[in-house]
Amino acid sequence: MELTSPWTAEQSWRTSRAKGSREYHSLALPGLVARLDGERKFRVLDLGPAHGLTVEFFSRFSCKLYIADLYRTLQSYRIEPVDDEEEDEEDDRLSKIFSELLPYDPYTRFDLVLAWDLLNYLEPREIEALSRRLGRFSHAATRLFAMIAIHQEIPARPCGFKIRDSETLEYDTVTPETRSAPRHKEPTLRRLMPGFEVGSTCVLRNGLQEYVFVFSGLTTPRRAG
């Protein structure tokens, strides 16, 4: 079956955009979904916007689905990048922002976090602050699913991903504009995501790299205080 994605080479991306909602066949998703079959109730955090198809998909499992719509809500908090001497203040500010955007009960532990393509659209400091916040709600078996674009150009804003079935994702591009991709490498992600280790990763021919991160605990604070 043909793989399509908005991160394919530029010409393909423009072609797929013109056709509206498209499918993407995920290699990581089947394994993640298989983990949800069990007696207990699972908790899933979708960092993307709400989509009826995803809600419908998870309705077949015993689970509680949290929807954060993080990118949209983060926009109202964003300011210009700060100078180096303001680093500490910036870290504190980001920490507060993500506390407000992800305001969960301290006893909440997610089994699965769906970050989709969000990491391509966050500044490195934001990724770090987000990871720290997510670490508070993770346990030893928590999985985080993310997609990193490895081509130079991506849509200007995150796509809307929806789960159609355990192997198939649908996505909508929300803007015709594009921007350059940060193309995070694995060592960079390891550094920016304290507590999360790369469980598996797969570079697809379509220019998309899927990551499944496994939470291993927040053991190395970046700075005192």
Next chain:
Amino acid sequence: MWKKNEPGSFTSQAPTHMPVSQPERSRKELSTIGSSMTITGELTGNEDLEVHGKVEGTVSLKKHSVLIGERGRVKADIYAKSIRVGGEVKGNLFGEDEVIILQTGRVEGDIKAARVTLENGSKFKGSIDMEPKGDEKERSSAEDSAAKSGENGRLAAQSSSLTSRSTSPV
């Protein structure tokens, strides 16, 4: 007007002004909070409710449906059999049967219902607690919550500016 059973007349659907045979539809009551109304307090009752104005507090209509219209603005937890949101809700939704966020709906809060539907274009931030299809084991807690909020067959609110009308055929 048309005559019954004449060629060209519509016989497949009962016209809205004709008596409806189904007993559950014979005397269905509906209250409407108009777009200029603002109500603060606890709303309870024994009929369906449409909100086109502003409501702040709690809405508890355990055996009935609640519709938040496009112009409706609600800051309240809502307990009902069926909840449809086309406007804005900041609060938790407990639907015994279903919760539907319509295309124009915006909800910030937690949802607990047997069935949840998000239409394309709707906005939602919060959590959705669902039962797997066919599993009734967790439904009782939503019912309990609605029961605790009290249903005494009255519509109690600080404002008395509710309009109540019957949707039964005239």
